[in-house]
Amino acid sequence: METTTRNAPERKNVQGLILKGYTHPYSCHLLFQLPGSTQSPGSTPTELSQQQTFFKALYSHVQSAEDWGVYKPVSMLNIGLTFNGISKLDPAIIRQQDLQRFPVTFREGPASGGSQQSLGDNAGKNNKSNPQNWWNGQGDAVTNNLDCIVHIYSLTEEDLEILIAYVLDAAKTNGLTEFIPLLPAIKNGRLYQSIVDKDPAKIHFGYTDGISEPSLKPSEGTPSAESNNNFVIGYPQDALTVPGPTGEDTASIFAKDGCYNGFRVIHQDVAAFNRFLKNPTTDPAVMQQLQQLKLETSLEEWLAAKMCGRWRNGSPLMLSPDKPAHETSHEENFNYSVTDASGHKDDITSSLRCPFSAHTRVANPRDQQMVAAEGTFVPRIVRRGVPYGPTMDDQVVVDDGQDRGLIGLFLCGDLAGQFEKIYGWMNNNNFSGKEIFSVRKPPQDALLGDKTAANSDAFPGTVTSFIIPVDANNKITIPTLPNFLVTRGTAYCLLPSMETLGRMAGV
Structure with a gap:
């Protein structure tokens, strides 16, 4: 017993x-x-x-x-x-x-x-x-x-x-x-x-x-x-x-x-990330859309924030949508569902601030409506990661051949139900049945999704595009995101x- x-x-x-x-x-x-x-x-x-x-x-x-x-x-x-x-x-x-x-x-x-x-x-x-x-x-x-x-x-x-x-x-x-x-x-x-x-x-x-x-x-x-x-x-x-x-x-x-x-x-390919921020697409029409945006920051910083869901100082887009703010740089108390005048929760409207495939939103969708197959609650993991390898300046766009990245310690009580479930979401954004998260062709986490694995047997139908809504009627679709990460090793341990x-x- x-x-x-x-x-x-x-x-x-x-x-x-x-x-x-x-x-x-x-x-x-x-x-x-x-x-x-x-x-x-x-x-x-x-x-x-x-x-x-x-x-x-x-x-x-x-x-x-x-x-x-x-x-x-x-x-x-x-x-x-x-x-x-x-x-x-x-x-x-x-x-x-x-x-x-x-x-x-x-x-x-x-x-x-x-x-x-x-x-x-x-x-x-x-x-x-x-x-x-x-x-x-x-x-x-x-x-x-x-x-x-x-x-x-x-x-x-x-x-x-x-x-x-x-x-x-x-x-x-x-x-x-x-x-x-x-x-x-x-x-x-x-x-x-x-x-x-x-x-x-x-x-x-x-x-x-x-x-x-x-x-x-x-x-x-x-x-x-x-x-x-x-x-x-x-x-x-x-x-x-x-x-x-x-x-x-x-x-x-x-x-x-x-x-x-x-x-x-x-491993993090910082040079590839820097190149992407400076030249996110070869499609002239999409590039024109990006350049016509009226922004309070540089286009590079705006793109970095849209991919992550937070500005690089930590400000969440849901609270500071237009530019980073010191007062929100470590803020944790916010949600993604927006309530309209009739009290109806609308996740789509919130994507005008934070795209559905932004990393922090995929890793922790908070109160966003989930499809029934994913359960009734959002699993969490504890992150104790640290960087390794030398710093690369954000202006460098040619790889220097040195290894750098993240030593990730992702702590949980259930590897399958917490760590692996969230990782699966990052590779296949099919956990929320909204128009942008198409169940037919779901995207991937903009930063951590394995783009090489897209549309493979493991993740059939996934695409490597990145959708950024800009107003109620318009969105910018970057056709193809590159791979920014390479896994150098993984182990499952028990900390007794x-x-x-x-x-x-x-x-």
Whole structure:
């Protein structure tokens, strides 16, 4: 018999990055293979001892979600395990026969056919994002053997390097293998956070990030897509999603107070983005339409805002439609449905401010009417991403060959119902049955949609055009958007509770 509770998770038992956004300006994310085997008879006593010693060495540096008071920790880390990694652990901690209790999406991983129906990395001809190309061309050699990701954060670059060296030494001493995910030209190929244009809040393409996160407050008996019950495993009674496993088996005990992380490394083609903003179409008629607009900003900034749904300073188009405004730069309290004089909600009118395919609107449609097949609520994910790679000036239009992009940590309690559902929407805007979101030829997220995957078997009928309504009777249709992103790698991890990490460490 499964047991459930309405009690909220104790913050001291939850890893910190789940419930609180860090503002440490330096981070690095290390990928490891644990000693041992996932195959019967499993890891040997020596390998299990090496695993325990490694986790024990790291345990005192793991940051919980408990309030750290006035002073931030100088350096800290968090730990995630793939299903492959969990399968190698001591059966005294989690029994092999209980492993199937984990959701199938987590067990099969992001390169599986089921996950790729949403992610779309393997869709389309010659897709550079194909899982075979992940991890600097290492593909399955990393994807099938990646067990553990250690996320290290620090207030200074020096302290970051000290903790990285400590973790690497513990890994080497205990038989772990480190995977190098990027080309070695930058930071030895490791996933270091960078500061874009000297602003820790910026990401490549120039947008301010980290705005409009779920509240993560306890549900208090009222289910909400924003509450922490949808993210922290073990409290399903008030959750709208299905965070699991839950019960009395060892897998459910292991997972309780944990959270899933859709870890995704995404290359951003900044030069292509800059070129598009300066010359968005080769169609002279469309270009003439754009040039005739009476704008309060440059055409480039207007296009960037229409593609994202926010100006690059963070102002949402729904509140600041004509130009960015400092007072709305971090505003989260707004909706997309516009109510007319008779009280009727009209989503179409709101598209005059914010296009339906703008990234922030696709990723969080808020109160926009959904088609019945997509359910009765808008799922949310927690974003803890940071940029990597050097800054490129917004005037540069020729690629310099350097890798830059986003280290995405997308946290949720249900990978399929939250992370993958939203990603599917970005690749196929068919979740809202409006005229612009044609169910016959739906568009894609203007920024994050995989244009190579459009009209493939995964997303049949999708188009790469971008529609920008400009008044009640007119719209501008940019015929073809280029691809701005390439997936460099993806892993599904569980961020276990502090108690579970303590059992893994033998403390």
